[in-house]
Amino acid sequence: MGRIYIEQVIKEKMKITNLNQIPEQKVSHNPEIKKKVMLNRGDVPHLTNFSQAVFTPGQVASAHFHQDMSEVFFVESGEGVIYINDRKYSLARGTCIAVEVGEVHKIVNTGYKNLILTYFGIKN
Numbered sequence: 001m002g003r004i005y006i007e008q009v010i011k012e013k014m015k016i017t018n019l020n021q022i023p024e025q026k027v028s029h030n031p032e033i034k035k036k037v038m039l040n041r042g043d044v045p046h047l048t049n050f051s052q053a054v055f056t057p058g059q060v061a062s063a064h065f066h067q068d069m070s071e072v073f074f075v076e077s078g079e080g081v082i083y084i085n086d087r088k089y090s091l092a093r094g095t096c097i098a099v100e101v102g103e104v105h106k107i108v109n110t111g112y113k114n115l116i117l118t119y120f121g122i123k124n
Contacts, residue, residue: 015043019052027053029061041123048121055080055109055117063106069121071099073107078115082107091115 017038027033039050048069055061055078063083073082073096080091083106084099091097091107099105101124109115 015039027061029064030059032056033059033061039120046123048123050118050120052076052116052118055107055115057109057112057114059109059115061107063104065102065104066121067101069123070101071105071119071121073097073099073117073119076116076118078109078113079111080107080109080115091117 019036019038022036022038024034024036027035033053033055035051035053037049037051039047041048044050053061073091075091075093075095077093078091079093082089082091082097082099084097084103086104089097107115107117
């Protein structure tokens with residue numbers, strides 16, 4: 001008696017990216033700062049982006065806020081400061097900080113090495 005095999009085609013919804021193969025883009029709040037976007041709006045529900053930005057010494061992402069998303073930043077390396085509603089917070093390797101909708105924030109690399117931030121936005 002033979003076996004019958006039924007082949008099913010399952011469409012996978014997962015997405016895989018490699019940071020080393022993603023082209024650099026400009027950060028909208030300072031085009032001199034470069035980022036790589038690993039996931040874009042629509043790739044995962046409620047996620048606006050999942051990115052990594054590199055701030056060279058002295059670079060600043062100017063003060064801004066978002067009306068429709070929160071952001072979470074994780075410091076991979078380097079040091080700097082983030083201002084949230086004019087309050088200053090230190091950024092060092094391993095720091096994770098969440099910025100809520102409407103909070104004005106500004107990021108500055110105050111160190112002598114690159115400040116590397118991995119971050120994502122969540123649509124509210």
